[in-house]
Amino acid sequence: xxxxxxxxxxxxxxxxxxxxxxxxxxxxxxxxxxxxxxxxxxxxxxxxxxxxxxxxxxxxxxxxxxxxxxxxxxxxxxxxxxxxxxxxxxxxxxxxxxxxxxxxxxxxxxxxxxxxxxxxxxxxxxxxxxxxxxxxxxxxxxxxxxxxxxxxxxxxxxxxxxxxxxxxxxxxxxxxxxxxxxxxxxxxxxxxxxxxxxxxxxxxxxxxxxxxxxxxxxxxxxxxxxx
Amino acid sequence: xxxxxxxxxxxxxxxxxxxxxxxxxxxxxxxxxxxxxxxxxxxxxxxxxxxxxxxxxxxxxxxxxxxxxxxxxxxxxxxxxxxxxxxxxxxxxxxxxxxxxxxxxxxxxxxxxxxxxxxxxxxxxxxxxxxxxxxxxxxxxxxxxxxxxxxxxxxxxxxxxxxxxxxxxxxxxxxxxxxxxxxxxxxxxxxxxxxxxxxxxxxxxxxxxxxxxxxxxxxxxxxxxxxxxxxxxxxxxxxxxxxxxxxxxxxxxxxxxxxxxxxxxxxxxxxxxxxxxxxxxxxxxxxxxxxxxxxxxxxxxxxx
Numbered sequence: 131x132x133x134x135x136x137x138x139x140x141x142x143x144x145x146x147x148x149x150x151x152x153x154x155x156x157x158x159x160x161x162x163x164x165x166x167x168x169x170x171x172x173x174x175x176x177x178x179x180x181x182x183x184x185x186x187x188x189x190x191x192x193x194x195x196x197x198x199x200x201x202x203x204x205x206x207x208x209x210x211x212x213x214x215x216x217x218x219x220x221x222x223x224x225x226x227x228x229x230x231x232x233x234x235x236x237x238x239x240x241x242x243x244x245x246x247x248x249x250x251x252x253x254x255x256x257x258x259x260x261x262x263x264x265x266x267x268x269x270x271x272x273x274x275x276x277x278x279x280x281x282x283x284x285x286x287x288x289x290x291x292x293x294x295x296x297x298x299x300x301x302x303x304x305x306x307x308x309x310x311x312x313x314x315x316x317x318x319x320x321x322x323x324x325x326x327x328x329x330x331x332x333x334x335x336x337x338x339x340x341x342x343x344x345x346x347x348x349x350x351x352x353x354x355x356x357x
Numbered sequence: 358x359x360x361x362x363x364x365x366x367x368x369x370x371x372x373x374x375x376x377x378x379x380x381x382x383x384x385x386x387x388x389x390x391x392x393x394x395x396x397x398x399x400x401x402x403x404x405x406x407x408x409x410x411x412x413x414x415x416x417x418x419x420x421x422x423x424x425x426x427x428x429x430x431x432x433x434x435x436x437x438x439x440x441x442x443x444x445x446x447x448x449x450x451x452x453x454x455x456x457x458x459x460x461x462x463x464x465x466x467x468x469x470x471x472x473x474x475x476x477x478x479x480x481x482x483x484x485x486x487x488x489x490x491x492x493x494x495x496x497x498x499x500x501x502x503x504x505x506x507x508x509x510x511x512x513x514x515x516x517x518x519x520x521x522x523x524x525x526x527x528x529x530x531x532x533x534x535x536x537x538x539x540x541x542x543x544x545x546x547x548x549x550x551x552x553x554x555x556x557x558x559x560x561x562x563x564x565x566x567x568x569x570x571x572x573x574x575x576x577x578x579x580x581x582x583x584x585x586x587x588x589x590x591x592x593x594x595x596x597x598x599x600x601x602x603x604x605x606x607x608x609x610x611x612x613x614x615x616x617x618x619x620x621x622x623x624x625x626x627x628x629x630x631x632x633x634x635x636x637x638x639x640x641x642x643x644x645x646x647x648x649x650x651x652x653x654x655x656x657x658x659x660x661x
Contacts, residue, residue: 186575207579214577226569240372241578286576 134161136195137294137325138183143192145178145350152178153350156192160327162293165320167336168329170347176329177221179347180296183327184216185209197293214242217287217324219297223279225271231258231282232267238289257285261315277308284315294325301335313338377589380562388594391558395598395643396605398547403606403639405540407631412533414629416500419522425507426520427489433515441515442489450497450506459485486517500526548646555594555650559587563658584655588648595647599640603631 138160145153153175160166168176181187182194185201194201197215204212225234235254244250258264261281271279280300287295297316301309313335320326330336336344346353381388427445429438438456446454457465462485470476491510493503507519563570570583610630631639 184575210574210577210579210582213575218575220575224572224575226572228569237573237578238576241573241576241582290577 134163136160137162137164137197138327139193139195140182141193141195143179143182143194144190145175145182145187146190151350153182156347156352158345158352160325162325163320163323164325164327165339165342166325166327167339167342167344168327168347169331169336169344170353171331173349174347175350176331176347177298180298180327180329183294183296184213184218210241214290215293217290217292217295219280219283219287219295219300221298221300221302223271223283225279225282225286227271230268230270231263231274231285234271234282235286235289238286242290253289254285257289260288260318261285262311277304277311280304280308280312284312288319292324294327295319297326297328297330299330299332300328301330301332309335373585373589376586377593380566380586380590381593384562384565387558387561388590391554391594392598392601394554395551395595395647396601398551399599399602399639399643400605402540402544402547403603403631403636404609405536405544406635406639407606407610409533409537409540410631410635411628412529412536414627416526416529416533419526423493423503423521425491425493425503425510427491427510428517428519429487429489430515430517431486433487437515438487438489441513444513445489445491445510448506448509450494450502451491452494453492455490457488457490459483459487462486462488500530551595551598551643551646552650552653555591555647556654558594559591559651559654560658562590563587563654580659584659587655588651591647591651592644593647595644595650596640598647599643602643603636603639606631 136159140156140158140160143153143156144151156175156179168179170176178187182189182201183196185204189202192202196212199208199212199215201212226237229237232254235257236250239250239253244253255264255267258267261284263278263281263285266274266278266282271282274282280303284300287297295316300312300316304312309332316326316328317339328335336342427441429441442454442456445451460483463483466485491506493506497503497506503521507521510516511519570578573583607630610628614628
């Protein structure tokens with residue numbers, strides 16, 4: 131099998147909040163088009179590790195390289211460009227409640243400098259169709275169910291055609307049908323060459339993806355490196 | 358500022374302007390308070406400017422008609438007066454000079470006092486001195502130069518006194534200088550107050566949008582992308598406040614000139630409104646103040 135180059139490299143990374151160490155000496159390479167689960171019990175540091183990858187939190191020690199960008203030495207004004215490499219599916223959705231579904235997704239394209247309204251409309255409609263939410267384009271997030279909001283978050287995450295999808299407990303608060311829809315979407319993205327990294331403790335989700343790798347964390351330490 | 362200039366101009370205009378206008382509409386009360394404060398500050402500053410410009414016109418109209426009256430001492434021979442006249446005529450800045458004898462002066466006075474001639478008829482002697490009337494060349498008609506000429510003329514032993522409206526002028530320019538200093542200080546205070554109020558308004562708007570800004574950043578928005586609408590809001594608030602201030606002043610000006618005795622005023626000078634270029638400069642300055650307030654506020658907020 132052809133060896134794929136790493137898209138994310140994590141070297142001896144520590145994360146501390148005051149005197150409390152959340153992550154201890156994490157080192158792992160994530161190859162392009164990997165499907166990686168970051169697993170472990172609550173408080174293991176899964177979400178924090180994901181946040182470090184897009185500098186949602188600063189790195190206390192060690193180095194992370196994302197697609198050739200060194201996060202440790204990254205200047206503040208470059209962080210926006212780092213984040214455009216990711217499509218992030220947040221556990222708490224992070225949708226803007228005062229913007230409708232369409233505008234929430236269009237925001238990603240506007241941020242990236244897409245100037246043509248027709249292109250924005252085309253792209254937003256296309257990702258809404260992909261997640262089965264095209265009829266709710268005018269709805270505002272507070273009027274949607276958890277599953278629907280999660281689908282909008284996924285639509286927003288894929289709108290910018292990112293190289294990497296980061297998902298934090300994407301099925302955590304969903305019913306079975308919605309969870310299955312979302313797993314299928316993530317599989318589809320992976321099949322199209324996207325690197326998918328999911329933080330979860332959902333065993334069903336983990337077992338539903340064949341050939342996925344798993345990084346197991348416990349109390350901020352790596353228990354088992356992915357094979 | 359940086360990166361948002363890399364966004365296409367048409368998109369910037371549409372998107373940022375829309376977001377700025379939406380923000381202004383969403384926070385009507387807060388923006389109204391800021392707008393009124395800016396308008397009042399601009400009104401006060403431009404009132405000072407209006408007064409200064411018209412006071413300048415008063416001085417200018419005085420300078421246009423100024424002449425130096427030289428009062429000759431008693432019992433000076435005509436030959437000596439003629440020599441003095443020649444000396445003065447050769448001074449730099451003298452356009453014309455005319456001798457008015459005490460008899461001519463009395464005749465002139467009689468003409469001016471027709472109807473009250475009995476006052477003059479009872480005089481035993483002519484109390485008026487011989488005088489020389491000196492007209493100053495147009496390019497020398499400034500207060501300083503006229504004063505210099507007058508001092509020089511007064512130094513002659515034949516001259517009793519000179520008169521060129523100096524006492525009135527000294528009082529007027531003294532008052533004007535005091536007004537200039539007061540206006541300058543008040544302008545500075547209002548400038549700082551407006552900056553502070555705009556900075557505070559922008560801070561409140563920023564806090565009210567902090568969740569949205571956080572999400573924008575998470576999906577890859579630069580600082581410039583998130584802050585550009587606030588700068589537009591600062592410019593709009595400054596601009597609209599500035600225009601309102603100038604309009605209120607204009608209304609007050611129209612009310613004033615339609616309600617005062619124009620015959621009396623126009624005898625001396627005409628009250629003029631601020632020239633267009635000055636009004637425009639005040640509005641642009643108000644916009645700049647809006648931008649500065651925004652800059653100070655956002656610089657501090659983005660640090661955190």
